[in-house]
Amino acid sequence: MEQVGEVEQALTTLMDLCGDDPAREGLQETPYRFVKAFLEYTQGYREDPKHHLDKVFDVPHQELVLVKDIEFYSMCEHHFAPFFGVAQVGYIPNEKVTGLSKIARMVEGYARRFQVQERLTTQIAEALESELAPLGTMVVIEAKHLCMCSRGVKKASTKTVTSSVHGVFAKEASSRAEFLTLIKD
Structure with a gap:
């Protein structure tokens, strides 16, 4: 689904804006997990x-x-x-x-x-x-x-x-x- 990829990219940008490295080990899969969690929350x-x-x-x-x-x-x-x-x-x-x-x-x-x-x-x-x-x-x-x-x-x-x-x-x-x-x- 194209929207999922767009949201994951936006979250990567947000993590960078907040001052962290989206490529570091603990954050690499966070955009995907975030989208999955929000679909459950809603x-x-x-x-x-x-x-x-x-x-x-x-x-x-x-x-x-x-x-x-x-x-x-x-x-x-x-x-x-x-x-x-x-x-x-x-x-x-x-x-x-x-x-x-x-x-x-x-x-x-x-x-x-x-x-x-x-x-x-x-x-x-x-x-x-x-x-x-x-x-x-x-x-x-x-x-x-x-x-x-x-x-x-x-x-x-x-x-x-x-x-x-x-x-x-x-x-x-x-x-x-x-x-x-x-x-x-």
Whole structure:
């Protein structure tokens, strides 16, 4: 693929610009490894993550379903620096439930794209809404952004928390409080 060769050449130029010798032993295969890694980091573009939720079951359950601490890794679209953390994903079914692992796969699919945390949070909630039509959906993501921790303001212990709240979670404080209580460690 011609694009791979172009990217590898650009990375060789970048290594030289940074002050290292792209021909030295440790760096000779780095451009290829970099391209391979980025294709893995962005594998979410090669799927529609909400389709993981297609498998549903008719289960008479109208109480909270919460999948906690779903680890994810993503790439900041502004700096191509990693950000990573956990997603807390909950919904109150309305006739349909999905497999618990499907929720984690869906999170992974959206995370494996160039992202901002705010969009990632919204995409997860909107996928649940569109595929399951639940009574309510709530997503909370907590993440560390290397673009903020290791460069720029260099605040290494900083975490960012985002949420997306729909349906009964938006209307009923008690439902929202139950979710928030359950996600606390």
